[in-house]
Amino acid sequence: MKLWKKNSELDPRVERFTVGNDFALDQRLVKYDCRASRAHAEMLTAIGVLGAGELEQLAAALLEIERLEAEGRFELTEDDEDCHTAIEGYLTEKLGDAGKRIHTARSRNDQVLTALRLYEKDALAEIGKAVAALGAAIGAARERFGAIEMPGYTHTRKAMPTTVGTWLGCFAAALEDDARELAHVTGRIDASPLGTAAGFGVPLLKVDREMTARALGFAGVIENPIYAQHGRGKLEAVILSTCGQILYDLNRLASDLLMFSIPEIGYVVLPESLCTGSSIMPQKRNPDVLELIRAKYHVVLAEELKVKSIASNLVSGYNRDLQLTKEPLFAGIDATAACLAAMEVVLEGIEIDPEACRAGLTEDLSATVRAYELVSQGVPFREAYRIVGKTTAYKSTVRGVPPGKP
Amino acid sequence: MKLWKKNSELDPRVERFTVGNDFALDQRLVKYDCRASRAHAEMLTAIGVLGAGELEQLAAALLEIERLEAEGRFELTEDDEDCHTAIEGYLTEKLGDAGKRIHTARSRNDQVLTALRLYEKDALAEIGKAVAALGAAIGAARERFGAIEMPGYTHTRKAMPTTVGTWLGCFAAALEDDARELAHVTGRIDASPLGTAAGFGVPLLKVDREMTARALGFAGVIENPIYAQHGRGKLEAVILSTCGQILYDLNRLASDLLMFSIPEIGYVVLPESLCTGSSIMPQKRNPDVLELIRAKYHVVLAEELKVKSIASNLVSGYNRDLQLTKEPLFAGIDATAACLAAMEVVLEGIEIDPEACRAGLTEDLSATVRAYELVSQGVPFREAYRIVGKTTAYKSTVRGVPPGKP
Amino acid sequence: MKLWKKNSELDPRVERFTVGNDFALDQRLVKYDCRASRAHAEMLTAIGVLGAGELEQLAAALLEIERLEAEGRFELTEDDEDCHTAIEGYLTEKLGDAGKRIHTARSRNDQVLTALRLYEKDALAEIGKAVAALGAAIGAARERFGAIEMPGYTHTRKAMPTTVGTWLGCFAAALEDDARELAHVTGRIDASPLGTAAGFGVPLLKVDREMTARALGFAGVIENPIYAQHGRGKLEAVILSTCGQILYDLNRLASDLLMFSIPEIGYVVLPESLCTGSSIMPQKRNPDVLELIRAKYHVVLAEELKVKSIASNLVSGYNRDLQLTKEPLFAGIDATAACLAAMEVVLEGIEIDPEACRAGLTEDLSATVRAYELVSQGVPFREAYRIVGKTTAYKSTVRGVPPGKP
């Protein structure tokens, strides 16, 4: 039974199309809607809409749903439409009038917004932990290998000497920035939409929005009710953009690891525990894990675009288009968490081959030093550069042959 | 058991990450891999790798898998990695050496490419049927309402008179073009990759690629084996681009229907069978079905971008990144089919309100006609335009008030 | 003369292709590179690379370039390659050895990074001012019209009564958040890359990076030199993402204004000073300004995607691909500034038609209130909802006719 069913029949084909897979996506929101509904019921009791007995019944039933869901026994089906319908339906069937009263002074829209923000806060905290764990794994790798000198690259060509510590330090610094961004974004979503209803508030009743905000751990409330709706889509995009920044760092790190572990270069060694094989070539050890981390950046980029594109050109107030921002949000969050965990495994497993690094530090990498030796003798830099440039033959370091010795 | 498992242990966390949800996605490819494997087995028999008895066994087992799958009894699990592994595993367990021989002269890569192309041909044919069905529904609506005059719009402002037939005829023409595109794209994928192996052919054996191509109904073979791999990603993008063109037409049609059915305009009437409600506002009848059709365009656009972005900057030959093009391909195809069907329901259900159309044809819409009346009296057009422009007060037709009567 | 020209000839077709329009884009960076070069020269003097006389000469010449550029007399040409080459060339030609020494202890890469960050800080400050100005214009409009009651919409259908003040207040709140984001992003770029050279530091010399950072007004330095390079692309994307958030708000506001100013609805009146015309239809007054603001959101979204897509799958260290992030950065910043200014003009010009708003508040909008009246009599909400729902005929408010009075 839909919340909004009245006296007519919706075409079942339209019904299936509009529900889509929303019911399945909503599974992870059940517990958040239960918590928000409990806070809402307490507030309704405080303003006299519910009696103390009704509150007790509702709170108990909502806790029961949370428990059932955790045990996999509150599975949403296509007929449920979404978690909010399923929960209100359960309460009404079990408790009668108390269930029919729970929706007083709220709209499904602010239920969705509230449950999403509660979920997002949890999800961002989880991603924050995964960022820290990967940061620690990078730190451990720097401790093991940091002092080893290796060639630094620009334009996928050897450039100047650097160290493994400096190279990996780049990604450590990137993750520290990402952690700050996660905290910043968490701050942006930390305001309660509950009580804004469909964007136009609740008539007649005096809703205590601060009370529900406090009960749910929000830092404050969203004052303008239309602005609460306006955030749908915009905030999902912000979260995905932040996930995308993390995955960007992983994409670049994966690109480095993929190139530095090409056997022809070999600075990085991927143990067999990180490699998959080929169905036809018996000798292959493939870095699939790195390729998939690299590719997931593009997946999340597309999910971000999806949200940003869906939400545009819409008249203010809720539009059903926005339902389709839920799946990319979840997909982006899941991909980010999975890639962080996978990269942590990689960082724990890789080895650095000091001999390969040493062999990579061919003589041509010292050209800049030689120019600066001339500078320290008083030669203007640009002249020193030209002098060294002319004497540095265009000699590749193909297969380890030092320049000048073909 | 993975096809490529040798003597070492892949880290189970890496294994889970690399498999991802590929096994679930592969469910729809099982039947196509069975067909391709049958054709491949016949060819292996023809070139002497398999005996006639082995072929018989393999063909029977592959048909059995197809049947089981159709009945929902060949469900792939995470341990299967993908459908190709599951099928080879089933054959080997059931038939022993015959099963171990089925992978002779092929790579999992060309299995994937072949199964995908077979699937895509079927999927495009299905979409073609849905396009035709929607075209017919538009045709029927034009027959019912085509003669009704209505305002044409530019810049979301009334412009000149047109008819319902001309308006809907735009989308009929668009779908005809889309149908041609579907045929064109089908032609592009109609070449067999089977036998190109991992992009470098099969050593020692003389594979008869034309034989398998014929058996599978392909129009020809892809000659260059690396080019077979190169198509991965590129062709998925082409298919999604074509789906996107269809959804673009639906997006624009949905936008028209959404605006023309705003009660304040009311040319189009959406019956209650097409409308959903609100959880808080009892009077609401919402056009969710149209909003979701509109939004799905953006979903498919993002899936297209996902494929195009994943597949870039890669060295030639297969890269595991490309595995992630499968999900957006399926998502795009499914969304397109669902939207075409939903829009067909909408077209069957809508009514045109002739009175609203008539009331919409306010006097200001005749300004261009009046200019052309002056033209037919010999006034140069640009002068006629200025004369009429000056006398046409900037009078909106707010709430049906004709210009000049405020 | 290129900085890196040595003893060989680059193919002129390759030269033209690689330079592209970079020289033209660089015009706006000239002044920032002059400032950074001055700070750099002071530091080189402090560490003994330049003499006091050389510093004086360089500082004067750099100020001269800034002045010439401001007067349009330092126009970069294709032969200049970029602003850094042009400036060093000018200094060398004018000052000889002092000019040849200015590039000591730096790379063109950190010149680019430094000039960009200085530019970005200025540009973000300008956008911040434009956001504040638009916020003020919205505030003024709310003062003029805020108390007028109007219909609120969901699903592009009338929903519940709201006020012009609440509606516009949504966008005021959005811009306040945007201003906070601008400040946050400015903080992210407020660290000096100068002295990281090509990502591997400067050999032999002891560069005083804090000194140049202080002189240029940066809050600190980027410690890890590879991380300085890593920011290229990533920070441009962050800035464009922030611009995109602003344009998202304008896109939604433009969408509202476009719909609310349709004559059939007419809550908002666009004066002729905001409207353009048609070349064929004399009566047309078109809201092009709003359509272009709406469309620019998509432009900036695409520019953001461009940067994010270009910068992916690259090995760490500078890659020339990143040169192509400059144009989308500038395009996005310019579009944002232009749209903010245009929307300010719109907000100053629009009128609200109180009569149209009143006529729009049809009886059906009171359905929720009626439900809550029943609630206040003790009827459970869900029952009240059904009672009112059944008695609210599916009556549109076509052309201002109140429900029940056809």
Add this chain to the structure above:
Amino acid sequence: MKLWKKNSELDPRVERFTVGNDFALDQRLVKYDCRASRAHAEMLTAIGVLGAGELEQLAAALLEIERLEAEGRFELTEDDEDCHTAIEGYLTEKLGDAGKRIHTARSRNDQVLTALRLYEKDALAEIGKAVAALGAAIGAARERFGAIEMPGYTHTRKAMPTTVGTWLGCFAAALEDDARELAHVTGRIDASPLGTAAGFGVPLLKVDREMTARALGFAGVIENPIYAQHGRGKLEAVILSTCGQILYDLNRLASDLLMFSIPEIGYVVLPESLCTGSSIMPQKRNPDVLELIRAKYHVVLAEELKVKSIASNLVSGYNRDLQLTKEPLFAGIDATAACLAAMEVVLEGIEIDPEACRAGLTEDLSATVRAYELVSQGVPFREAYRIVGKTTAYKSTVRGVPPGKP
């Protein structure tokens, strides 16, 4: 003077904002609008709107504009708004009434559509020639180096032996497909929109649309006038999608060339004529040309997205948003032409190092052959695979050391 200026003043800030850089973009459309205007004038004469003398005057003046434009003496300025306004203005000033009559029976909208399609046909033909030229350069490279054996790669790891001819043949085949796509797309745009006016035809006059279509070399006319408008945006996207397919092939080829020319691998040698340098590192020879070709794929991808995103969620009929599809169209076409030409230079310049290729064919690449040797002795493939897999040590070929000899 704007075509649509009547009795009121547009705010000059709105005017500048709406014109944007359209006048500059329109420079390349001047000649096409002249041609279309000539054909239109002939048709107007045939249906009696213009006299023979007027036609002669108009035709001469339009040829003069074409000539002036070719000589750089018909430069559009911001005041011109666009090329259509400038041309009509020129005709009116020069010819009086004949100029004021040229706009009879057309709208600026169909002028834009017609000029764009004429331009697009020319542009696609040019790109077609550049594709053929690059194909020829690849063919020449295959003739020089095709027989050389080299390692084939999957997962950026050596896989099986292939030849330079097979590798480059992949891209030859890709370009052949691209040429077919260009022809197909050209067919899609080969229909005349002229005479559909603003999407609602021309009142009173009997326009001979076949006549203008023939005169302009179109294969036919677009029947449905609203569909002519509907193509705006959709066809730009199709063209950009086709450009994107070409650039995708170049992106992948550039990625191969970048990796195969890393000195550590060295199969491909880039001569100094293709390499740029570093401002700080005297020894550097960088493959910027390949990096920029690689990056331009992303630029065009973003331009395609821009068009697709701008054009969505719009009510049918022209919307000013669509003006912003012009710049990405031109940008995408220019980038494609430039990259094809640059890649042709690269293909003419590269060398293959046969010794590096030979050294790259390390023993591990023969693992598949060894498995098939067992297969030819009757061992089932999967068993042969496992036998060879176990005996192929996970030995990289770091620095050319053959496996087993560390």
